[in-house]
Amino acid sequence: MKRLLLGLTILSGILGIWMREKELIYGWEKLGFFEVVFGFLGCMGLIFLSEFLGKFFLSRRRSYYGDF
Amino acid sequence: MGIFKVHPSLWFFLGAFLLYLLPHRGRGILRISVALLSFFSLLRPWEWEGITARIFGLELSFGQVDKLSLVFGYVFVIIAFGGFLYSLHVKEKGEHFWAMFYAGSALGVVFSGDLVSLYLFWELMAISAVFLIWSNKTPEALKAGYRYLLIHLFGGALLLSGILLHFYETGSLSFSGVLEKTGLGRSLILVSFMLNAAVPPLHAWLPDAYPEASPTGAIYLTAYTTKSAVYVLLRAFPGEAILTWFGAIMALYGVVWAIIQNDIRRLLSYHIVSQVGYMVAGVGIGTSLSMSGSAAHAFTHILYKALLFMGTGSVIYATGRRLMTDLQGRGLFKLLPWAFFPYMVGAFSISSVPFFSGFISKPMIVEACKEEGHLIPYLLLHLASIGTWLCTAFKLPYYTWFGNKKEESTLAVSPIPMSMKAGMIFLSFLCILLGLWPSLLYRVLPYPFEFHPYDKKHLIESLQLLSSSALSVWLFINYLEPSDKIILDCDWFYRKGALLFFNLCGRIYGLRTILQEKMKEVVSFFELLSLNPFELKRIIRQEESLSPYHPNRYRLPVGIGVFIFTIVFFIMVLLLII
Numbered sequence: 001m002k003r004l005l006l007g008l009t010i011l012s013g014i015l016g017i018w019m020r021e022k023e024l025i026y027g028w029e030k031l032g033f034f035e036v037v038f039g040f041l042g043c044m045g046l047i048f049l050s051e052f053l054g055k056f057f058l059s060r061r062r063s064y065y066g067d068f
Numbered sequence: 069m070g071i072f073k074v075h076p077s078l079w080f081f082l083g084a085f086l087l088y089l090l091p092h093r094g095r096g097i098l099r100i101s102v103a104l105l106s107f108f109s110l111l112r113p114w115e116w117e118g119i120t121a122r123i124f125g126l127e128l129s130f131g132q133v134d135k136l137s138l139v140f141g142y143v144f145v146i147i148a149f150g151g152f153l154y155s156l157h158v159k160e161k162g163e164h165f166w167a168m169f170y171a172g173s174a175l176g177v178v179f180s181g182d183l184v185s186l187y188l189f190w191e192l193m194a195i196s197a198v199f200l201i202w203s204n205k206t207p208e209a210l211k212a213g214y215r216y217l218l219i220h221l222f223g224g225a226l227l228l229s230g231i232l233l234h235f236y237e238t239g240s241l242s243f244s245g246v247l248e249k250t251g252l253g254r255s256l257i258l259v260s261f262m263l264n265a266a267v268p269p270l271h272a273w274l275p276d277a278y279p280e281a282s283p284t285g286a287i288y289l290t291a292y293t294t295k296s297a298v299y300v301l302l303r304a305f306p307g308e309a310i311l312t313w314f315g316a317i318m319a320l321y322g323v324v325w326a327i328i329q330n331d332i333r334r335l336l337s338y339h340i341v342s343q344v345g346y347m348v349a350g351v352g353i354g355t356s357l358s359m360s361g362s363a364a365h366a367f368t369h370i371l372y373k374a375l376l377f378m379g380t381g382s383v384i385y386a387t388g389r390r391l392m393t394d395l396q397g398r399g400l401f402k403l404l405p406w407a408f409f410p411y412m413v414g415a416f417s418i419s420s421v422p423f424f425s426g427f428i429s430k431p432m433i434v435e436a437c438k439e440e441g442h443l444i445p446y447l448l449l450h451l452a453s454i455g456t457w458l459c460t461a462f463k464l465p466y467y468t469w470f471g472n473k474k475e476e477s478t479l480a481v482s483p484i485p486m487s488m489k490a491g492m493i494f495l496s497f498l499c500i501l502l503g504l505w506p507s508l509l510y511r512v513l514p515y516p517f518e519f520h521p522y523d524k525k526h527l528i529e530s531l532q533l534l535s536s537s538a539l540s541v542w543l544f545i546n547y548l549e550p551s552d553k554i555i556l557d558c559d560w561f562y563r564k565g566a567l568l569f570f571n572l573c574g575r576i577y578g579l580r581t582i583l584q585e586k587m588k589e590v591v592s593f594f595e596l597l598s599l600n601p602f603e604l605k606r607i608i609r610q611e612e613s614l615s616p617y618h619p620n621r622y623r624l625p626v627g628i629g630v631f632i633f634t635i636v637f638f639i640m641v642l643l644l645i646i
Contacts, residue, residue: 002542008535016528025438035529039536042454046327047544054328059553065563067211 009036072108073115075130076141077179077189079106080148080172084165095164096156102168103149106175110141120181129181132244135514136363140178140299142512143367144171146498147291147374154378154491155284163203167288170196174292178299182241183231183257186300190227190264194220197277197293204282212280215559219273223263230256247304258305264297265348266341267314268321272559274341275325279333279390283381286333287491290373294340295366298347302362302514307354312437315349316445316452318342323455325557327463330391330550332380335464336373339418342452343369349449350433353440356515361432363513368425368502372417375495376460379411382488383468386481392464392550395479396471403481408469410492415465417499419457422530425499428506428521431530435519450533457534458541463548472549 017032028034083102087095109116119131148171158164173196176189194217201213233253235241240248247254263270278289305311322342329335343365350362384390386404401408417424420431430453437446502509506521520526541548596607600617607614 002539005535005539005542008531009539012528012532012535016532019524019528021525025441026443033532035532036536038450039454039533040540042451043458043537043540044544046324046451046455046458047541047547050324050327051547053324054551054553054555058328058556059551060556062552062554064554064556 009040012036071105072112074105074109075116075119075175075179076106076109076145077130077172077175079109080168080175084168084172087161087164087168092159095161096152099152099156099164099168100149103145103152107142107145107149110138110145113138126184126241127182128185130176130179130185132179132181135512136299136302137178139363139367139512139514140295141175143295143370144174144178144292147370148288150371150374150491150495150498151284151287151291153494154287154381154488156487156490157485158282158284160203160282163200163282163285166196166199166203167285170200170288170292174296177296181244183234183243184241186243187224187227187231190296191224193293193296194224197289200285200289201277201281203285204280206280209280212277215562216273216277218562219263219270223260223270226256226263227260230254230258230260243304245303246306258308261297261300261305262314262348264293265301265344266294266297267318267345267348268341269558271318271322271341272557272562275329275334275337275557276559278337278340279331283377283385286377286381287374290340290377291370294344295347295370298344298351298362298366301348301351302359306351306359308352309354311352312349312442312445313352315345315347315352316437316442316448317345318348319345319452320448320455321345323452323459325555326459327455327548328555330393330552330554332383332390332392332395332464332468333377335459336376336380339376339456339460340369340373342456343373343418345452346430346433346449349437349445353433353436353442355436355440357439357517357519358433358436360510360513360515360517361429361436361519364429364432364509365426367509368417368429368499371495371498371502372414372425375410375414375492375499376418378488378492378495379407379414380464380468382407382484382492385488386484387479389479391552392467392471393552395469396467396550398471398479400479400481401469403479404469404484406484406489406492408465410496412461412465413496413499415461417503419461419534420453420530421461421534422522422527423500423503425502427503427530428509431521431526432517432519454533454537457537458548462538462541462545463550466545467548467550472546 013033013036016035020030020032024030079102083098086098090098113133117131117133118129120127120129151167155164170193173189173193177186177193180186180189198213198217201209201216230253231241234247234250234257237250237253238248247257266274274294278286281289301311319342322338322340322345326335326338326342329338347362347365350358350365383395383400383404386407387395387400389395413424417426420426434446434449434453437449593607596614597604600614602617602622603614
């Protein structure tokens with residue numbers, strides 16, 4: 001599964017570079033593979049941010065609210 | 069065709085009362101017929117357009133029809149049909165009654181032409197939703213329903229205050245277009261709409277209440293309250309700049325909180341917050357593309373979110389379990405494939421996977437955000453879509469139907485009724501149909517725009533984002549393992565806050581009791597003193613046996629005292645005269 005996803009990611013990156021367009025709004029779009037980097041790092045960031053918030057600030061035992 | 073002169077919401081109100089006259093099978097036929105008749109009424113809006121009624125001297129308009137109200141009307145009726153189909157096996161009359169009332173009220177909101185009728189249907193919708201939550205008949209549902217009621221009564225009070233102030237400021241009760249920029253009245257109306265749209269920090273009622281409803285009742289809840297709020301925002305507050313930011317933050321907030329949930333329907337409820345964030349941002353951006361995007365996303369979202377709730381609702385129905393920690397590793401995929409595949413259609417739709425419904429609506433808003441140069445909201449919305457993908461297409465299905473642990477014990481699973489399967493097939497079909505045939509939806513959208521979801525650029529960007537984030541999830545899937553804990557949110561302020569308030573009231577009451585006791589002692593002291601002032605020492609020592617005042621015994625000291633007082637008084641008077 002990991003290999004399949006890695007292959008797809010690389011393929012999509014190559015496709016992005018190969019077929020990038022000229023009329024772009026932001027500079028990073030010229031790279032053609034911005035979404036690959038953003039997707040990978042963004043996903044990792046979200047997992048660790050949520051787990052950090054959950055573990056250290058937001059988790060409580062199930063009976064925390066009692067009758068309320 | 070006089071029969072279609074009936075307002076679409078009236079079919080639901082009439083049907084709700086007729087339910088009680090029919091047996092179980094008849095009730096199912098009635099509900100399906102009501103949804104179909106209402107849809108036919110929607111197809112012939114000129115028959116009932118402009119319906120008014122004079123109530124308490126006010127001319128109320130119930131038939132405001134334009135492309136914006138119609139697109140919401142269509143999807144509200146379609147989802148009522150899907151929900152009725154899914155719940156055909158349910159014998160509980162109360163749930164059906166309130167579901168029909170809820171659908172009718174939501175349609176009432178959509179076609180209201182003035183603020184008073186809007187307010188009436190708005191409140192009716194809140195009450196119906198509470199009874200739908202209570203239909204689950206669990207202690208948790210009862211408590212969550214009360215909290216929902218309190219929050220929405222507060223929202224209703226804000227709306228009413230806003231309407232009254234707006235009327236005072238402008239002299240108008242019309243709700244046919246953008247609300248004039250005036251003062252406090254308009255702001256209060258906006259806040260009440262934002263509360264129903266579950267904009268943080270006014271959102272906690274949603275993930276608190278929706279998971280407590282029954283598997284069938286929750287389907288309606290996911291559709292009406294938040295999306296009718298999106299409708300009123302689109303109508304009255306297009307281009308309200310602050311909504312772009314609120315929407316973008318909301319989209320990410322919902323996703324971050326969703327990732328750490330354990331309850332499958334609470335996780336999906338946070339994704340309602342997140343997805344409505346896109347719609348709110350679309351309203352805020354205020355271009356034709358973004359606002360059509362909001363309407364389109366409301367349409368597709370209602371369908372796929374109901375489908376996701378149907379899939380997870382089927383799991384709860386079959387197993388009686390709702391926590392991923394209780395479900396994972398028990399081979400549920402083999403036991404409940406009927407819940408898994410429709411769920412995945414919903415997951416692909418919400419994640420904007422090509423050829424599924426979300427792909428034709430969500431990028432409209434994100435693209436509009438980019439075109440208008442809102443860089444940070446654009447990045448937040450983009451990031452939120454990654455979170456949606458990781459959560460709904462990986463975490464929830466993995467830890468519900470599969471999972472890391474291999475438990476020995478198997479689950480006792482009840483068979484899923486045919487009606488539930490039919491409801492899921494119907495919505496899966498619509499999600500795929502819209503994904504494959506976008507013009508079906510685009511032609512009914514309210515504002516003119518040009519957008520091609522299946523152009524080369526969108527497809528490649530989508531493939532890049534989905535594949536790279538899927539790789540990231542797969543590498544870190546173990547970090548997503550749910551834990552048997554609850555996650556705090558803004559409801560802490562009124563749940564723990566209420567406890568603090570009660571404690572404070574208790575302390576204030578205690579202080580009052582102490583003061584009362586002290587005053588009683590003071591009064592009793594003076595009472596005893598007045599009986600016999602000569603016993604002062606014994607009164608202070610609180611001795612039991614006090615001798616009563618005896619006039620003869622104290623005649624001399626009292627007489628001397630009176631004599632001295634008279635002399636002093638005489639001298640004072642003399643001095644004043646001189």
